Amino acid sequence: MQSENRFFDDLAKMVNGIAGTVAGAGREAEAAMRDRAKEWVGRMDFVSREEFEAVKEMAAKARAEAEALKARLDKLEGAAKPAATPKAGAAKPTAKAAAKPAAKPKAK
Secondary structure (H helix, E strand, O other): OOOHHHHHHHHHHHHHHHHHHHHHHHHHHHHHHHHHHHHHHHHHEEEEEHHHHHHHHHHHHHHHHHHHHHHHHHHHHHHHHOOOOOOOOOOOOHHHHHHHHOOOEEEE
């Protein structure tokens, strides 16, 4: 009976050792693949998440500033149009000319 227990104990130790080795190999393979992926991405000139977020924020600020400047320009152009004076020598339409109906042709 004692020899059977020893056999199973040795078998359990061996299986535990194999499981530890396989787990270690898995972690090592994962780390190697991660390193290779980082190298590949680095060669492709991709940007990091932090860089992307920074540029995205800068673009949003620039867009907001451009919209504010456009609104300000539209307001200034709107204020400048009514203040413009007509050119010298240009005839203003009079009330009489506007009220006088055009002559109708006589029907035969």
